Amino acid sequence: MFRNILVGAVALLTASVYAENVPIYGTVEGNCIVVPDTTGVYGVPASDTLSTAVADGGVLPVVRYDVIIADYYKAVITTPTAFSESPPLNDVVNWTGSAAVHEVSDAGMSAYDTGKVEYNSTTEFDLTIAGSTWFEMDSKAEYGYDKPFPGGNYTAMVEANCIAK
Amino acid sequence: MHRKIITIILVLFSGYVSAHSWTPTYPKFLPSYMDKVVETEMTLFNKRQDVEYYRIDVLDENMNPVIFASANKIYKVGYLQKIKILIFLREESLIDAVYICSKSMFIKSYTSLNRVSSRICSKIR
Numbered sequence: 272m273f274r275n276i277l278v279g280a281v282a283l284l285t286a287s288v289y290a291e292n293v294p295i296y297g298t299v300e301g302n303c304i305v306v307p308d309t310t311g312v313y314g315v316p317a318s319d320t321l322s323t324a325v326a327d328g329g330v331l332p333v334v335r336y337d338v339i340i341a342d343y344y345k346a347v348i349t350t351p352t353a354f355s356e357s358p359p360l361n362d363v364v365n366w367t368g369s370a371a372v373h374e375v376s377d378a379g380m381s382a383y384d385t386g387k388v389e390y391n392s393t394t395e396f397d398l399t400i401a402g403s404t405w406f407e408m409d410s411k412a413e414y415g416y417d418k419p420f421p422g423g424n425y426t427a428m429v430e431a432n433c434i435a436k
Numbered sequence: 437m438h439r440k441i442i443t444i445i446l447v448l449f450s451g452y453v454s455a456h457s458w459t460p461t462y463p464k465f466l467p468s469y470m471d472k473v474v475e476t477e478m479t480l481f482n483k484r485q486d487v488e489y490y491r492i493d494v495l496d497e498n499m500n501p502v503i504f505a506s507a508n509k510i511y512k513v514g515y516l517q518k519i520k521i522l523i524f525l526r527e528e529s530l531i532d533a534v535y536i537c538s539k540s541m542f543i544k545s546y547t548s549l550n551r552v553s554s555r556i557c558s559k560i561r
Contacts (some may be wrong), residue, residue: 305554306455307484332550343461355542426541429552434535435461435559 279300302337303344303398303433308405309333311429318419322411331407333373334431338398344433346396350410351427358423362415369409370394376402397436406431443525455483458538458556465560468524473505478521478558480538482513486551488504489513489541492521495557504529510541532558 284427313321314328323329336346350368354360372384377400388395398404408429439449458480463475490511494504504526513519525533537557 273513274552302457302459302461303556304457304483305556306553307486310551332552334554337455340461395474426551430555431552432555432557434557 282362290326292332302339303435305431306335306337307332307415307431308335309407311408313410313412315420315424319328319414319417320411321420321425323409324411331373331409332429333405333407334429335403335405335432336398336433337403340403340434341401342397342400342436344435345397346404347393347432348396348406348408349388349393349430349432349436350390350408351412351429354425354427356424356426358412358421358425360414360421363416364415365413366392367411367413368392369413370396370406371409372396374405375409376404380404398433454483454488456538456554456556457481458485458558461558463523463536463558465525465530470524473524474527474530475522475524476536476560478523478536478538479502480510480511480513480521481518482515484540484554485515487540487542487554488515489543491539491541492523492531493535493537494523494525494529495535495537496532499535499561501532502529504533523530530560535559 309330309332311323311332312330313323316322316327323331324333338344348370350370352366372381375381379400380402383396383404386397410427458478463476463478465476468475482490484550490513492506492509492511505525506521511519511521523536535557537555539555540553542551
């Protein structure tokens, strides 16, 4: 009898422990993810010009920015101002470039283009809405004064920065 | 609303194929085991198959370098590998230091296409 009472008491005490509320904690942290989406390709519309523009036979590089919390980051995109790999060049290369919104996961992000800040070869976008934004970059290199680019491989880098505000 | 959240989640998960993440967004420095030296821990997650190396920088508000200490300045991080990086700063450098950044680095011989270099900067608060 006493043994049964003891077992019952232990079981009840154990049950009281399991009946405790179990909290679930979670933290949503700001996070920026930079995803290179499309590799750019230079087209050669003229012997002295390399261009990523579709009309020039090129492919525009595309980068996706994912931000989890709105208004934590800005996208700072710098188009190339030099080749990271090329045949020896003995004249000046004139660079032009720009960045623009390509696709958005929220219609409000289309306004990023109107609010962008451009300086030198850099474009800044304020990422004020959570979600994903695809940016496309245009890059054009013109060699000397109507000089043909020497034959060989040319590589240039786009720098996609995500800077906390 | 649910549709929007699902879209964002799907997009974020699809990004796991090729991306680079650097957290926390706003790191806080705490006293370290050394006198007058503070430390913080950052997490680098490499989801870029085309990148194996990342450079760490501590910068001021004009993006000029600030002296810091870490086990390495360039870290080798395999695809889908997550590493924790301890950053040490002198207490006096906290006045200047604003950003802690990680930047993807390419091996020159591998760069045969026009690539995108990614850099993510967290802000010290």
